[in-house]
Amino acid sequence: MSHERPPELRPRHATARNPERKTDGALVARFSELLGKPMIPWQRQVIDVISEIDPATGTYWYDELVLTVQRQAGKTTITKSYDVRNALWGADRQTWYLAQTGKDANDQFRDFVKSWRKSRLRRLSRPPRMSNGSMALEFRNGSQIRPGGATEAAGHGVQGDLINVDEVWSLSKLQAKNLKDGFIPTTTTRLKLTGVRPQIWWTSTEGNGGSEYLNDRLDRLRAGDIPDRTAFFDFGIPFDADPEDLETIWRYHPGAGHLFDFAQLAEFRQQFDDDAEGWARAFGNIRDDGITERAIDSVLWHDTLGPVIRPERGLKVCFGVGVAMGATRTVLAACIGRDGKPPVVQIVQELDGTGTAPARLLELQERYNAPICIDRRGPSAALADVLARELDPDTWEPVYRLTDMRASDAVTAPQSFLSALEQKGVAHAPDPMADEQVCTAAKRKSGDAWLWNRTAGDVSAMEAMTMAYWGYTHMPAWQADDVQVF
Ligand SMILES: Nc1ncnc2c1ncn2[C@@H]1O[C@H](COP(=O)(O)OP(=O)(O)O)[C@@H](O)[C@H]1O
Ligand SMILES: [Mg+2]
Structure with a gap:
């Protein structure tokens, strides 16, 4: 030419x-x-x-x-x-x-x-x-x-x-x-x-x-x-x-x-x-696909903003755990029920590494009489194992009340969380770390389902919220009276 x-x-x-x-x-x-x-x-x-x-x-x-x-x-x-x-x-x-x-x-x-x-x-x-x-x-x-x-x-x-x-x-x-x-x-x-x-x-x-x-x-x-x-x-x-x-x-x-x-x-x-x-x-003028699309769009995140909740007697609570790649940090989230309104997920704490996580989780579990949901695979696997193995020396019962989450559940949990946001079935409390991670948190295909993509950036807060919500929706026969005063 x-x-x-x-x-x-x-x-x-x-x-x-x-x-x-x-x-x-x-x-x-x-x-x-x-x-x-x-x-x-x-x-x-x-x-x-x-x-x-x-x-x-x-x-x-x-x-x-x-x-x-x-x-x-x-x-x-x-x-x-x-x-x-x-x-x-x-x-x-x-x-x-x-x-x-x-x-x-x-x-x-x-x-x-x-x-x-x-x-x-x-x-x-x-x-x-x-x-x-x-x-x-x-x-x-x-x-x-x-x-x-x-x-x-x-x-x-x-x-x-x-x-x-x-x-x-x-x-x-x-x-x-x-x-x-x-x-x-x-x-x-x-x-x-x-x-x-x-x-x-x-x-x-x-x-x-x-x-x-x-x-x-x-x-x-x-x-x-x-x-x-x-x-x-x-x-x-x-x-x-x-x-x-x-x-x-x-x-x-x-x-x-x-x-x-x-x-x-x-x-x-x-x-x-x-x-x-x-x-x-x-x-x-060809789109650069190097960065994958965020899973939760900014308007959805904005529209599902809820209040910060202080757990108290009568509220249903479940904790969720997310561990960053290389176990460099642990994020703890809670999903907390509200009367007549969708529950709220909120970040509770961010810990360095995973070492202090068991003690802190035990404290939270006792104080709020709430179960803990953690993925038994991926970066949280080692911590999940520690929690699962800990038995009470007197009763030989497990110390941690872990939600019974199977591998097949873990694969559907992120979608459940996203769908719940879309249907206004859950809200999230304002949190700088969650707000930052949500901007880049993308999906990674896993069979017919998807998981949080951990290679593109830290998604530990997203994982923690996902787990908290999943555990919350799978709490067996929960009764308000179970909750202790604190
Ligand atoms: N009609 C024009 N005649 C002469 N120079 C032009 C004309 N349109 C754009 N330019 C020059 O071409 C360059 C690119 O234009 P610009 O408007 O900055 O492009 P874009 O925003 O599409 O990247 C600039 O240096 C601009 O001054
Ligand atoms: Mg220009």
């Missing part, structure tokens, strides 16, 4: 331009020229579609854009001229550019301000505010363009007429939900007030297994679930193509021949060295 001319555009998906609607794209294109970066064909294609005007209302047809495209394609660049166009549409408009972190967003903003100052457009604004924390370009009509970090913004919420969320791959479902929940309710009012339909843009290259929100969103869009007012653009090599074939990359990269030539493409590949996954992701 000749590399003299740019290849023809081959998106994996592109919402088609509807010729029955006019588009405001030409004006955005003009701003791009004035900012020194005339649009290349794919940029114009996306802008023409997202700028379509609904003949019935005279404003934008679309309220959402989802755009995934390779690195070095010019995706961040088009948000800038679009923001300018948007800000000039009327007085007192608010547009936000949100990047992964506040620093990323500020860097992009500084870059934008450089081209702004060089362009004739600069007379339309007041001098840009460049101090960290309150960076803004304010137009003479009162409209503003502001940068921000997506994580911070998801915490307090931003309102406005246009929000660009860039590098969406870094967001959790909960963060994306918070962003949307802060924005959407105000859009109807803004539309009425300004006559311009507010939009939210989600732009990104593909991420990895941890890209909770983007993966879910792309999976649904690719399955054909595309809402009427969402414009969807998906660039990248075909999912089964070889990312190491530079011809393929060239053919499917919409910046090829416009922003770099074939010789530069080979140099880009060299820069990635032995990072094949990183290369496939950046230049093929």
